[in-house]
Amino acid sequence: MTTNSALPNAEGVHWDLSRLVTDADEARREVDEVVKRCHAFADRYRGTIATIDAPTLAALLEELGDLDRDLSRIGSYAHLRESVDATGAETRDLVALMDRTFVDVGNTLRFVELEWVAVDEARAEELIASPEVAADRHHLRSIRRFAPHMLSEPEERMLAERAPAATSAWHTLFGQLTSTLETEFDAGSGPEPHGIDRLLSYVREPERDLRQRALTALYDMLRPHAPTVAHTYDTLVADRLAMDTLRSYSGPMERAHLSNELTAPIVDGMMDAVDRHYPLAQRWFRAKAEILGLERLTLADQYAPIGDGRTVYFDEAMSLVVSAFSSFSPEIAEVATSFVDEERVDAEPRNGKRGGAFCSPISDRVRPFVLLNHTDRMADVLTIAHEFGHGMHFQFSFAHQTPLSATSGIALAEVPSTFAEQITYDHLLASETDPATRRALACERVEAAFATIFRQVVLARYEQTAYAHRAAGTALTADRLGDAWFAANEAYYGDAMELPEDYRLGWSYIPHFIHTRFYTYSYAFALLVSLALVGRYRRDGDAFATAYLDFLRSGGSAPPAELLARLGLDITAPAAWDEGFAELERMIAEAQAAA
8 A cells, every 4th residue: 555645634645537437528428328328228128027037137137237337437437526626617517417317317217117116026026036137136126115106107207307496406505505604703813704514613622612602603693594494494395295195105204214125113123222322322421521520511512522632644544444454354454455556535635625525336347436535633534444434345245246236225334334433443442552542532432423323313303303293284494493403402412411592503504304304314223233243243253254244245135134134133123222332331431431
């Protein structure tokens, strides 16, 4: 592994997108060719699936996988370019072309799913059992889980065509509003314009007055726009509920469950377990107040730092992640080093580049790409581990599954990423010699787990209340949403943390509610599963590691419950969640000892 990053903020660590497409002109040429292939595919197979035989179905799936592979590669090129060049005209035009192409291709190929779900159940099972389609057996079966909720092809086409105006426009309005909000704020070096993310960043600063003032400024900035955001959300929820009725969904969460291939009893059991363990978090909040010398935490103290992590340049961060991965398996360590060696990671923050981090899976013929914004903090090491955890999953699954069976729903997809984080945390805590950094790591690990497990379920509980109100014919005004938000958060924090009245606006800037309903519970599910698996790895060592690599290779070739059962974890049983919380208890004890 080689880097040129012994410089601040991963200077010079950029990716090489020529592995995907050489330039925008080639991308456009390839798009035209793929679209022609999609239409030719439709001309050959439309109207034939009702009487299709197994060899022909296998050929159809292989060709569909080829189309998916090429569309993913070209589309990834466009969106990866956009992520580091948000304002370039050529890039924006290419992204617009790809967005429209995906709609058109989706309409062209939609007949496959519609005709397949219409096949008689007995005949479908006969085809699924045939050896010719063994590699995509689960894919074929999983498509049919949506059968009761699919409409005719003309109706599905109409709904796809209306989406830009009926839903995407509201998404755009929310994004434009929240991304352009600014207020003057003095963080210590004079008043400057601050947006939402910059104000939120101060909640992790050591100065209590700065944290409190930043939150006050945030809510003062949000308040005048809350009615507009509430109307946006109210309109989207009403539309989604109408679509649910049209598609015969039993409730507003069923679509998310089907996407994740999880049953309502599994998700309800997980969320109920989280509710029962709120006192665990409250106990930590009381302990943290004592550590900080406070009688009681306020909301502004929730993420106040305990300890101060040292600077970690990108080359050292990579070495730490590779060492952590190597302790688990040399095979996954190779995944980490290959990102840098093959120039598939972009880590330097710079103007025009989007924030955050993500891993793009691409296809079975091009290894994943990762975007980071490395700022030389110890926390960035965990971000690398998280995204490379996704990368190892994608790389292993694409090497052993078809393009149609390699990926899974978000709930399962977040297991490898959070598991990679946890084994990296363990490695860092075992090897770090600086006491202040160890203290910061141990405490941040606990609070990150709380944010992923408890807070994400709080968000889902808030959504449940909002959808119930709208289903009963009650408009979702800013005041009503504020009441629902405050009630869901009070259940979590109890009397261990003081919540300001301004926090009734806390719902108004969270994009998950606008873009994808009931998205957040997937994160709680994934981390609890990962914690349970970490406990099993601690107990079983190399034997678990071998089984875990097989889990990664399985991709999306079976439902999550089946794949996790192969690791000995029965997510249909309450004890599965108890294992995760037992690991969380261990982490809290570790943090209190370090603090």
